Amino acid sequence: MTPPDDAPRFNSAAARDIEYALHPYTNHKAFRETGPLIIDHGEGVRVFDDAGRSYIESVAGLWCASLGFANQRLADAAYAQMKKLPFYHAFGGRSHDPLIDLSEMLIQRAPLSAGDRPFSKVFFANSGSEANDSAIKMIWFYNNAIGRPAKKKIIGRIRGYHGITVASGSATGQPVNHKMFDLPIAGFHHVSCPHHYGYGLPGESEEDFATRMAQELEDLILREGPDTVAAFFAEPIQGAGGVILPPATYFEKVQAVLKRHDVLLVADEVICGFGRTGRYWGSQTFEMRPDILTCAKQLSSAFLPISAVMISEQLYQGIAQGSDAAGTWGHGFTYSGHPVPAAVAIETLKIYDELDLPNLVATRGAYLQKAMRARFADHPLVGEVRGTGMIGAIELVADKTTRAKFDATRKLGARWQALGQEHGVMMRVMLGEIAAVSPPLVISESEIDEMLDGMHRALEALGAEI
Missing domain, CATH: 3.40.640.10 (Type I PLP-dependent aspartate aminotransferase-like (Major domain))
Structure with a gap:
């Protein structure tokens, strides 16, 4: 059913956010049209929005939530x-x-x-x-x-x-x-x-x-x-x-x-x-x-x-x-x-x-690096997969041979990020088309697979669109 023309576009919390908050790193003219994604709570390597949808955080928020999004000892x-x-x-x-x-x-x-x-x-x-x-x-x-x-x-x-x-x-x-x-x-x-x-x-x-x-x-x-x-x-x-x-x-x-x-x-x-x-x-x-x-x-x-x-x-x-x-x-x-x-x-x-965090990261990081390359290195849209430990990146290119970049006006990185969110992964795509991978350090191997699978499905969807 199509909502009536006079239906509110945002719920109360989102409307108040648009009205009062000045967000960092945000295009505020565009933001007034799209509205915020409101995160309600976190558990482990996941965050949940106010509609109950779950996302694996592929960059630990902003590279920082090393122990995940809930820890009783720290509280x-x-x-x-x-x-x-x-x-x-x-x-x-x-x-x-x-x-x-x-x-x-x-x-x-x-x-x-x-x-x-x-x-x-x-x-x-x-x-x-x-x-x-x-x-x-x-x-x-x-x-x-x-x-x-x-x-x-x-x-x-x-x-x-x-x-x-x-x-x-x-x-x-x-x-x-x-x-x-x-x-x-x-x-x-x-x-x-x-x-x-x-x-x-x-x-x-x-x-x-x-x-x-x-x-x-x-x-x-x-x-x-x-x-x-x-x-x-x-x-x-x-x-x-x-x-x-x-x-x-x-x-x-x-x-x-x-x-x-x-x-x-x-x-x-x-x-x-x-x-x-x-x-x-x-x-x-x-x-x-x-x-x-x-x-x-x-x-x-x-x-x-x-x-x-x-x-x-x-x-x-x-x-x-x-x-x-x-x-x-x-x-x-x-x-x-x-x-x-x-x-x-x-x-x-x-x-x-x-x-024993360095050893934990060395072991689990090796798994992450191998899994990233296995899923993305040969993808026709991917130029380079790089990283070490629990930090990496997947860089998109228009041409794998020449390493030519996509036209920035197409905003494919932003679209890949949005598709990742649809597939249950909170992504951060920077500088056009570079997806950072830097999850909480306590992420399990099965969660790494789930995260990368979601990112890969999002990339396949992007490829189908372009």
């Missing part, structure tokens, strides 16, 4: 801390047990920093964007403190993602985060995306491609002046840029360039940290030795907002020196090290230890 940890100390700040040297315990646990689990030394100190924020923004301010403060006021420029990578504050958004290398925001601001530069499949020259090996990428970085540093370039930001795997794995020898060659010109390396582990790549840290998977490491998302399995910045002893000594000269280190957030998110993060790390 209990939050409640217990709320009853004991629901809030206190860390300004002026004040502290509390959750902040102290979590700082110690992170340092104990951290990879080695530059010079193969342990990390020294931890600073807490509320999101990956804030963590990377804080890292930039630390770098600027540090170079002022040690008498290098000109050494301030930051280098990121095209398709890199480091957040959306003014500074972290400037380090990010994605046009959608720059358009109409007047970003990047002065002092931020970008080198090429290190995607061999997408940007390698004909006949160019991964190693030769990595050499070319490292040379481009060195050329930029020399052109700007090594005495003005402060740091290089890099995700071990570029997540939101399309799950781009570094080519063989890439970080080895890049780090040699940075060392030659005394440029700090910041490892953005917001997506890769806490087992996602099959090691505890993506830095370990790709043999990075950063001066600064940022993390968030899986730190609390996304149950509450919290992020962290770990710094080397060299950085800490410079900041300590500068804070004495200035009278204080004038940076921090009301909720830095908030006791409730910190308590949840502590319990999250304990669960990771009990699961």
